[in-house]
Amino acid sequence: MTERTTTAPPRDPATLHAEFEAVWGNPKGWRALSAVNHTSVARRFMVTGAVFFVIAGLLGMLLRAQLAQPGQGFMGAAAYNQAFTMHGTMMMFLFAVPIQQGLAAYLLPKMLGARDMVFPRLGAFGYWCYLFGGVIFTSSLLLGLAPDAGWFMYTPLSSDTYSPGMGADFWLLGITFIEIATMAAAIDIAVSILRARAAGMGLHQLPIFAWSMLITSLMVIVGFPPLILGSILLELERSAGWAFFDPTRGGDALLWQHLFWLFGHPEVYIIFLPAAGVVSTLVPVFARRPLVGYRWVVVSMIGTGFISFGLWVHHMFAVGIPALSQAFFAMASMLVAIPTGIQLFAWIATLWAGRPVWSVPMLWVCGFLVIFVAGGLTGVMLAFVPFNWQVHDTHFVVAHFHYVLIGGMLFPLIGGIYYWLPHFSGRMPSEQLAKTGFWLTFIGFNGTFLVMHWTGLLGMPRRVYTYDAGLGWDLPNLVSSVFSFVMAFGIATLLLDLALHWRHGRKAPLNPWHADTLEWASGTPPLSYNFASLPRIATRHPLWDTPALPETIAAGQHALPQAAHGRRETLGVDPVSGRVREVIHLPGNSWWPLVAGGMLALLCLALLLKLYLPAVAVALAAVAVLLRWSWENGVHPGAVAGEGHDLPQGLKLHSRTFDGPGLWGMGLTMLADAALYASLLFGWLYLWTVVPGGQVPVESPLGTWPLAAVTALFAAGLWTLRRAVRRLRAGSDAGLQTHLWWAAGLGVAGCAGLLWVQAHAALQPALRAQDAVLSFTLLFLLLHGALASVLAALQALRVRRGHVSLSAPYEPGVVAMVWQFCTVATALAWALMALLPMAFGAPS
Amino acid sequence: MTLWLVWFCATYGGVAVACAVAPPSPALGPLNWLNATVLLLAASSTAAFGFAAWVSARAARRVPPDLAGAGQRFIARSASALYATAAFSTALVALPAVLLTPCA
Numbered sequence: 050m051t052e053r054t055t056t057a058p059p060r061d062p063a064t065l066h067a068e069f070e071a072v073w074g075n076p077k078g079w080r081a082l083s084a085v086n087h088t089s090v091a092r093r094f095m096v097t098g099a100v101f102f103v104i105a106g107l108l109g110m111l112l113r114a115q116l117a118q119p120g121q122g123f124m125g126a127a128a129y130n131q132a133f134t135m136h137g138t139m140m141m142f143l144f145a146v147p148i149q150q151g152l153a154a155y156l157l158p159k160m161l162g163a164r165d166m167v168f169p170r171l172g173a174f175g176y177w178c179y180l181f182g183g184v185i186f187t188s189s190l191l192l193g194l195a196p197d198a199g200w201f202m203y204t205p206l207s208s209d210t211y212s213p214g215m216g217a218d219f220w221l222l223g224i225t226f227i228e229i230a231t232m233a234a235a236i237d238i239a240v241s242i243l244r245a246r247a248a249g250m251g252l253h254q255l256p257i258f259a260w261s262m263l264i265t266s267l268m269v270i271v272g273f274p275p276l277i278l279g280s281i282l283l284e285l286e287r288s289a290g291w292a293f294f295d296p297t298r299g300g301d302a303l304l305w306q307h308l309f310w311l312f313g314h315p316e317v318y319i320i321f322l323p324a325a326g327v328v329s330t331l332v333p334v335f336a337r338r339p340l341v342g343y344r345w346v347v348v349s350m351i352g353t354g355f356i357s358f359g360l361w362v363h364h365m366f367a368v369g370i371p372a373l374s375q376a377f378f379a380m381a382s383m384l385v386a387i388p389t390g391i392q393l394f395a396w397i398a399t400l401w402a403g404r405p406v407w408s409v410p411m412l413w414v415c416g417f418l419v420i421f422v423a424g425g426l427t428g429v430m431l432a433f434v435p436f437n438w439q440v441h442d443t444h445f446v447v448a449h450f451h452y453v454l455i456g457g458m459l460f461p462l463i464g465g466i467y468y469w470l471p472h473f474s475g476r477m478p479s480e481q482l483a484k485t486g487f488w489l490t491f492i493g494f495n496g497t498f499l500v501m502h503w504t505g506l507l508g509m510p511r512r513v514y515t516y517d518a519g520l521g522w523d524l525p526n527l528v529s530s531v532f533s534f535v536m537a538f539g540i541a542t543l544l545l546d547l548a549l550h551w552r553h554g555r556k557a558p559l560n561p562w563h564a565d566t567l568e569w570a571s572g573t574p575p576l577s578y579n580f581a582s583l584p585r586i587a588t589r590h591p592l593w594d595t596p597a598l599p600e601t602i603a604a605g606q607h608a609l610p611q612a613a614h615g616r617r618e619t620l621g622v623d624p625v626s627g628r629v630r631e632v633i634h635l636p637g638n639s640w641w642p643l644v645a646g647g648m649l650a651l652l653c654l655a656l657l658l659k660l661y662l663p664a665v666a667v668a669l670a671a672v673a674v675l676l677r678w679s680w681e682n683g684v685h686p687g688a689v690a691g692e693g694h695d696l697p698q699g700l701k702l703h704s705r706t707f708d709g710p711g712l713w714g715m716g717l718t719m720l721a722d723a724a725l726y727a728s729l730l731f732g733w734l735y736l737w738t739v740v741p742g743g744q745v746p747v748e749s750p751l752g753t754w755p756l757a758a759v760t761a762l763f764a765a766g767l768w769t770l771r772r773a774v775r776r777l778r779a780g781s782d783a784g785l786q787t788h789l790w791w792a793a794g795l796g797v798a799g800c801a802g803l804l805w806v807q808a809h810a811a812l813q814p815a816l817r818a819q820d821a822v823l824s825f826t827l828l829f830l831l832l833h834g835a836l837a838s839v840l841a842a843l844q845a846l847r848v849r850r851g852h853v854s855l856s857a858p859y860e861p862g863v864v865a866m867v868w869q870f871c872t873v874a875t876a877l878a879w880a881l882m883a884l885l886p887m888a889f890g891a892p893s
Numbered sequence: 894m895t896l897w898l899v900w901f902c903a904t905y906g907g908v909a910v911a912c913a914v915a916p917p918s919p920a921l922g923p924l925n926w927l928n929a930t931v932l933l934l935a936a937s938s939t940a941a942f943g944f945a946a947w948v949s950a951r952a953a954r955r956v957p958p959d960l961a962g963a964g965q966r967f968i969a970r971s972a973s974a975l976y977a978t979a980a981f982s983t984a985l986v987a988l989p990a991v992l993l994t995p996c997a
Contacts, residue, residue, distance in 0.1 A: 061968060068912065090951060238996070249963040251967075252967065252968065253963055253966075253967030253968070254964075344967060344970060344971055344974075345974075346977055347971060348971050348974040350979070351971075351975060352894065352975065352978045354894075354899060355894035355895070356894075356899065358898055359897075359898060359901045359986070362905075371908075371912060371995060371996050371997055372906060372993050372994070373908060373928075373989055373990060373993040373994065373995045373996070373997075374908055374912075374995075375910065376989030376993055377901070377904065377905055377907075377986050377989065378985075378988060379987060380985050380986045380987075381901070381986050384982055384985055384986065386954065388978075587960075625964065625968070626964055681949075733912075734906075738909070738910045738913050738914065739909055739910070739913050781925045
């Protein structure tokens with residue numbers, strides 16, 4: 050049972066609301082663009098995602114119209130290639146991940162008993178990057194310059210030799226820009242789940258949707274960087290002629306495939322797991338009992354997340370990799386079905402043991418169960434290498450992934466939207482329209498894609514814009530195309546229902562589904578601050594165990610029941626136990642996210658148009674904006690109002706401690722950076738050991754000792770910073786500014802060393818792939834060293850201004866993480882690129 | 894599971910490098926030094942993961958069966974399940990090395 054946590058006498062809810070609204074409310078008119086409140090930002094993510102879904106869906110309709118009959122001239126090959134590339138890319142990057150991150154950003158603070166995400170401005174910045182990047186990318190369609198090399202952009206087709214136009218650049222630059230949003234959201238979500246929860250909510254009591262988003266976000270942080278790296282390398286190859294994927298210059302086209310699918314397979318589980326979390330949330334509510342096997346479901350999701358990183362080569366079974374190596378991935382691909390199956394059995398067991406109530410959301414859950422299981426079974430079939438070879442690149446594969454993606458993601462998402470619709474808007478949808486929409490979509494989907502398995506088995510390849518009559522493909526294609534229009538009508542019906550319900554839907558009662566999770570206590574529609582006071586939670590089902598919780602929360606009877614101090618506050622907790630550690634103060638509305646997003650959009654455009662000098666200027670300006678934004682942090686008056694003397698006994702504001710969200714956010718950012726760097730080192734070793742003729746010379750062009758010297762300089766800077774942090778922890782800030790200036794100086798010296806190495810190495814990145822990797826590595830280390838130096842210098846300035854001191858000791862430890870990364874990365878470069886060739890390189 | 898991923902990358906990467914620099918003769922079939930190394934590494938990893946699963950399960954049993962220990966029990970039991978998953982996954986993924994010739 051939830052403990053009663055009446056830490057304060059009840060207050061008048063109306064007065065309390067006005068007090069909170071003054072601090073948390075969004076500005077009106079055009080100033081609303083500066084809002085950083087998670088509810089507003091998340092709504093924008095979801096609406097924008099829905100718009101991109103409709104555009105991508107219309108592209109899908111064009112594809113089906115073209116394939117309805119053999120020999121049609123409705124679309125030529127060029128238009129068709131652009132259409133399927135944009136359809137797949139938009140669905141995967143502009144719809145599936147962002148809309149679920151938007152749903153998570155909307156729900157999680159409410160489910161976890163917090164008032165906002167921990168990085169509100171970062172979330173807003175992510176939205177602007179997503180919007181601007183998505184608009185730039187989609188505009189390629191209108192300009193007739195859309196990419197046409199498929200959503201996975203295999204080299205050499207996507208290299209400048211065979212894709213000389215701007216299409217591939219739109220993909221590489223546009224998608225990388227959008228991925229900033231995905232990464233930002235993932236870091237925000239992960240840290241929010243770990244550190245900003247209700248008091249007492251331990252890991253074992255997390256809402257199951259929070260578990261799914263935590264695992265998904267960690268997968269994004271590790272899984273997206275390989276693609277980011279690959280995209281940067283390919284764009285460098287296209288624009289600067291550097292050789293990474295060109296086999297005539299020591300590169301390898303398969304390196305792109307490895308980097309892409311290292312991202313690409315986890316990506317599909319990044320898309321599936323949030324939907325599984327939605328299903329795990331809905332099923333117990335409509336079964337009217339707790340989820341059977343909560344711990345089994347958590348372990349299964351974690352297992353799925355990890356195993357998914359060991360499957361990527363099953364997308365490459367036809368490239369000629371040896372049988373034993375393929376077999377490892379085949380076994381892992383079959384293995385991943387087991388944890389997914391465990392989740393399925395948990396859901397079935399919950400329904401079986403409960404007293405199910407059938408509703409519109411449950412219709413979609415049932416549709417998911419049928420379609421996703423079918424897709425999963427064909428996935429296990431595809432895991433068998435001999436069978437895979439038969440259906441590789443046919444419509445069988447297209448049918449499989451539409452079953453798992455639409456069944457495994459879209460159906461739960463729509464079910465979730467219908468479930469939380471009363472929460473979003475305070476109104477109920479039309480049952481009639483909703484059910485009509487479901488059946489049209491379900492029947493239309495199965496009519497389209499079930500038949501497509503047969504089309505594939507009959508040998509029809511993917512990505513062909515037409516086909517000859519008489520091959521046995523005519524009738525199946527016609528059936529698929531007709532049913533695709535049925536499905537489109539289904540989606541249109543749903544959109545109509547959503548649009549009409551805002552005006553005509555009946556008012557929703559409080560908690561219409563009698564759910565157990567906390568978000569239903571935040572108001573329907575939700576208040577800008579979610580909760581007027583923050584309850585202590587010691588159960589997985591707070592609203593079932595304490596039905597009066599919404600009233601006591603609104604009356605201010607729990608923690609932090611005031612906002613007259615002008616601060617946006619939520620509780621910071623221990624990630625495992627949920628014990629309260631500090632009060633997290635959150636930034637208010639800000640224009641910095643919009644400005645920074647706009648600068649990056651300009652940078653993207655400059656690079657697209659190959660205006661490289663202006664691009665450098667814009668990049669420097671963007672960095673300046675980001676650093677100026679970072680200045681309004683911690684105890685800066687723009688980041689926190691008041692000194693926090695009015696906090697509950699024993700608690701401090703997080704910027705007055707050594708821990709806080711920023712430390713965790715920086716840690717996860719460095720993890721992402723490490724994933725990117727590990728991918729780069731993988732590329733180095735791959736080009737050396739696996740590519741024929743890829744031997745590196747025993748004498749590294751980088752020399753033996755220069756990188757060691759740079760490593761020593763960065764290490765000295767790290768030691769200096771760590772010493773400063775140790776002294777702060779011991780209660781002394783004497784010499785703090787000096788330490789920071791010394792660290793900055795050592796960093797600058799290290800960067801000078803890297804420039805010296807670059808100048809003396811005589812590398813030829815346009816002639817040799819290995820030289821390209823070495824050049825890119827030096828540039829990577831230089832950028833990080835420069836960043837570390839600038840951050841240390843900024844810290845020194847903040848000490849001078851009083852924003853960092855013994856009473857505000859938080860930030861140097863955060864910056865030290867960047868230094869740690871620099872030092873380790875340089876050391877690894879020295880070991881693998883300078884020393885290892887001495888042992889195993891080819892004599893010159 | 895992180896350790897399982899490390900094992901997986903080491904196995905796949907190791908086989909790839911070995912096939913590039915010193916491939917065993919195809920005439921030997923699956924009975925060669927490379928497959929033996931893969932299987933030995935897999936067997937020892939499976940044993941290590943299995944042991945960790947047993948230790949975690951034992952730790953879970955030692956937590957007092959009251960509400961205060963619920964969080965610790967959850968973590969210990971989950972860890973045990975994940976180590977067991979890693980052990981099973983290692984054994985299963987390495988199984989093809991019993992039958993298949995490497996590098997061909």
